[in-house]
Amino acid sequence: MNTNEILKQTKKLPVLDWNLRVYGTHKKTVGKGWKVPEEKHLAFELIYILKGIETVAMQNTLYHIRENELLLIPPNTLHKMWCDQVEENEYFCVHFDIDEPQFVADMLTYSNLYFSADDAKTKAIISIIEQWIAIFDNENIYTFKTKMEMQIILSSLCIQLFEQMEERKKAFHQNGTPSQIKYATTISEAIKKNFQQFLYANDLSLNALSIQQIIEACGLSYSYGYALFKKIYGLSPKEYLSQLQFNAAQDFLQIPEMSINEISQALGYNNISHFSRQFKKWTGLSPLNYRKKYLQQEVL
Structure with missing residues (x-):
């Protein structure tokens, strides 16, 4: 058996050569009148409302995100946010990106931006986010173990978003030939x-x-x-x-x-x-x- 025949019979897993990043992860309680001026990021930003209502202006649309709802802000998207409808608003926010252009392109084309509280898909994402929130209770959140756990959670989130995106993708034409x-x-x-x-x-x-x-x-x-x-x-x-x-x-x-x-x-x-x-x-x-x-x- 020659080398080519051996290689044909060899099953290989793909080489992983990308950066998977999570940063700016925080949980915060803000009062009425709180606001963030217009900005944009190179990464995806995911906002989860724990209590209250937060308003986000993005792509000529106003999103009023309520308790147990999510908003996904795409990279390089100008947006601003504020709290003016309730006395107190508590939210969780995370920025993430992955150096995988096809995933990013598909997310930009097919992914939901707003996730309503009564949607089972939203609940699936929240169950992953709650693992991040639980990390805040750790005594030392800068250990190697905690950082690896955050990476694992991010991987789970990307898989969940990918699976939901694939369902929507089937209902649309491809972005190109x-x-x-x-x-x-x-x-x-x-x-x-x-x-x-x-x-x-x-x-x-x-x-x-x-x-x-x-x-x-x-x-x-x-x-x-x-x-x-x-x-x-x-x-x-x-x-x-x-x-x-x-x-x-x-x-x-x-x-x-x-x-x-x-x-x-x-x-x-x-x-x-x-x-x-x-x-x-x-x-x-x-x-x-x-x-x-x-x-x-x-x-x-």
Whole structure:
């Protein structure tokens, strides 16, 4: 039996090469008059109302979220929220993202945003969220064990959202033809591959991160490939590369030995001020303040 025949008979599981992130997880009680100004995030934001009513303005729609209801805010979506209908509102909020463009694209296209209290699908999600809420009772929430438990809960949430999304997907036409999806996937994989080689192997120049060059290397014109990518995934190739840079920046800032300047250069920024401005757009914090906040949490 030759090598090819052996490989054909070998069953393999897929290689997992992605970032699964959860951050900004908090539970809070606010009073009447509380408000959050308009903002947007690079990740999904999920809001669960424990008590009261919270109003969210998003995509020219007002959502009045009540007890045991959920709202899913997509990435890069401007929104603002406030409490003006009750004296007290208690909510749980979590931000999460996964470096899997097809999942994100399908979520943007097919997922529910508003989950009513009487829906069995909502209750299924809440049962997962309650596991996160239970973690607040732990004496030390920054241990390795707790962080792994949070990752497991996030995985369960993504699976639940995926299964619900798949049901809705069957009722709709595909966002693009099979060939369009294939081309968009090729572009996303090329962007990720070039970024990782640039970041970790140091065998590519900064030009390797040129979106135009990547798209044209995939055999497409820049304008067509750019528009196709955005049609399929709901974000531009440049925004996808920005997400990869943001994920890497968070990882590097957790390494005290790396200076901000070294991180800036590693991510492909021409100067540290450009990186600092971009990071503040991502998080609302400077890289230095983000690092201080992370290190303080690790000490607690």
